[in-house]
Amino acid sequence: MDIVKARTMPGVMELLPGDQIAYNRVRDTIRATFERFGFLPIETPVMELVSVLLTKSGGETEKQVYFTQSTGARAQGKDPDLALRFDLTVPLARYVAEHEPDLAFPFRRYQMQRVYRGERAQKGRYREFEQCDIDVIGRNDLDLRFDAEIPAVIDQLFTQLDFGPFTIHMNHRKILRGLFAALGIEAGERQTTVLREVDKLDKRGRDAVLATLSEDEYGLGGPLADKLLTILNTRGPGAEVLATLRGLDVSHALLDEGIAEMAVVVEALKALGVPADHWCLNLSIARGLDYYTGTVYETLLDDHPELGSICSGGRYENLAGHYTKSKLPGVGISIGLTRLFSKMQELEIVSSSDSTVQCLVARMDPELDHETIALGAELRAAGINTQVVFDGGKLGKQMKAADKAGIPFVAILGPDELTRGSVQVKNLRSGEQQDIPRAEVGARLLAQLGETS
């Protein structure tokens, strides 16, 4: 018989239980933080109708969709009318448009689900990955203070995750567009192209970007590009950068508008208590996506800038223009959990040593299986995650297996303990072993688990 090699397709992340536990812990922290800020959960189907998902072709991500169809439709040679979502923003737009009458605005939702992109997998780039999104959607208007709340969530989150010092870089699309216009770079395609180049400042360096911008296709003379880059190189505390902007010898109505809006956000950030060293204004942050119209965010780990942004987003003027005539402005951010986790693993910042099993009931003597099974039930009744051994070999082997699996406690109930009416409980971390009256085992163990975790 032919054996088919068991393997996954490239670009997916599949974990062993130890790592999955660590992943779930990160995910739980994210969810708890989102809920702390009053965001509501929603989930949408993995598949959307093609007509809904691909409203406007041309976007880079839309070229990477996975189409799906039933075997019946396929046999009939029909074109697929379903596709896997490639982000959570488009489904959100559809969701809000569809349920608008039933939603309370501003609508604050969080969503943590997997998305799919058919691209060549490479380091930190997946075909299936989980995104954790929060967005606030307003009807007609959305207060600017929400733009400050988003980084406040991120601040809390990364503080709790404890992945090291981080900085939320912020900028404003109106400031960028205003600057472009003031310098004679006209709106539309040209600004978008320049924006995309500017976004690479940190990655490619000033000289490389300057060289590119000075090429014919960009139509920026050397001095003009130089001036632009000098301004965009500004970064620092909010108040300082705003002062710099106000003191520039260029002016434009859009620029002023952007500065004014940014000032409101900066004030709100202070009131929210986001520490000044956790965020900055960075005029070179552009974000590639052109649907952003206001504040934009990128979050970098100070010790690992090479990772790039681990969480980014921004404000958009109209979320669901393709699906409804209602004007629905929003602001949101997305965390690429799969990518984040894989990098944390690489840097050995997350540990996979803990098991969800808290206590292993060892098997001393097959004759006593009835007693160990009962002990397991007693421990579970006390609220302890318990696994009972039915065929673990010698005691030493059972211990070794428990230790390797990251199970913190082993309960031993052999003939001696049975006579005494007690149970030996061994802490594998400390090596301590106690003889505890059987009636008290559950409570005592629970107390010890509380101390260690």
Place this chain on the structure above:
RNA sequence: GAGGGUGUAGCUCAGUCGGUUAGAGCGCCAGGUUGUGGCCCUGGAGGCCGGGGGUUCGAUCCCCCUCACUCUCCCCA
């Protein structure tokens, strides 16, 4: 879509200027220790050297093709 790199044990990799039984470390299994993990010692299992063709007396090694994986750019999370 464009351009690089790599395929040898479960994992990370040596190796052979082309030569007969292909190695190490880690991991795994068993034993040393008949009721106690981590350390140590001993032994063991496990490879059509990615696949096909060519050159050669002889190919894991050289050549060609192919497949797979991987990285960079593009774009993004």
